[in-house]
Amino acid sequence: MHDTINQAVKKIKASRSLVFLTGAGVSVPSGIPDYRSLSGVYQGIAAPEYLLSHTCLKEEPDKFYAFVKKLYHPSARPNIIHEQIAALEKEKYVTVVSQNIDGLHQAAGSQNIVNFHGSLYHCYCQNCGETVPVAEYLKSDKHFCGGQIRPDIVLYEEALDEQNVSKSIQAIATADAIVVVGTSLKVYPFSGLIQYQAPNAELIVINQEPLYLNYPHLMVTEKAEVVFKKISNKENH
Template identity: 55%
Template structure:
């Protein structure tokens, strides 16, 4: 296991970095993760169903009542988001995020792929018009056409757009260092992005629990915010 100071040296030395970020990056901003004891899935039967395309289509009110709990508009970028954004202003840095909270964009990170979409990007399923997320939180029916509103996120049972996949794989291919941050890295196809890295690119994981990755990698077992606060930019 690598110490924080040694991990920072690796990050500083890498010419091009791609970060793969998960829920552990946003928990310091007050956004609950999904599967921990304090996570949004706790005490809910079949939580994945509530975030599925089937639930949206066949039980839209059940979907709507659950999805509203995932909105945290008061949340602000924390030290992890801010330091990654600052790094990206110094050298080529991409972020591919599992998170749907938009905090990397809020931190003004130049190159972000929201792999699973963004809760704050809402549209009408009938007329495809973009709708302010604030209106969505008051009603999930479009007042203009009567269509169902939904956030532009990837639900269980839905596929990924070609654009998202192409941008994500290109970002991984271009990196000299791929840094996995705040994720158990068990959800496909996000965890398959490593297949696209250059054979000479290094892999680092920053997470509170050890990860099981088949490729050689550097494990930094710590809270991500503890590491990023020590990066000088």
């Protein structure tokens, strides 16, 4: 086990161009639960996939608003994973492609980020298109123009931002190491991104549960914060 951690740390430190593909497991140490675990609140009523769908936003806006508000954790702070990824950006060419919508990579100082599923911290009115401060949205989802405010996140049934997709693919195709962190890569098309890696690129997976992929990879079955503590350790240089 420690052996795979050390191997992963060495490979990350040796690389010059990295892409981090991050998921819910990166936010858990900041106290943000995976939204799927919130469905308990609504037990028997609806699946989180429905509550975060375009249909729910349109047909049952109150239900959508009540659920989406539970995803906000304005007092959450970046943890060692976010911080170390941001620190690596000072030494290497780093792109973060995140499924997370919580804004914590930005809060940690990462600059080169693709928010693959959007961000909760950008809200706008669906009627007039005006940007609305998050604090206002958390008080009410009704805009003064009469329109409904929503966060700029990709809901189920909605299309991904094409620019985000092409930027992700380009970063992956030119990286010498791809590091999957805190995600089981079950959500398509995010999960399909690794197929664009260069032939000689290293693929490293850091996740609490092992992943079975069709590509050779180094599997580190460990909490990501344990591995990133090692990366921060100067003695490993």
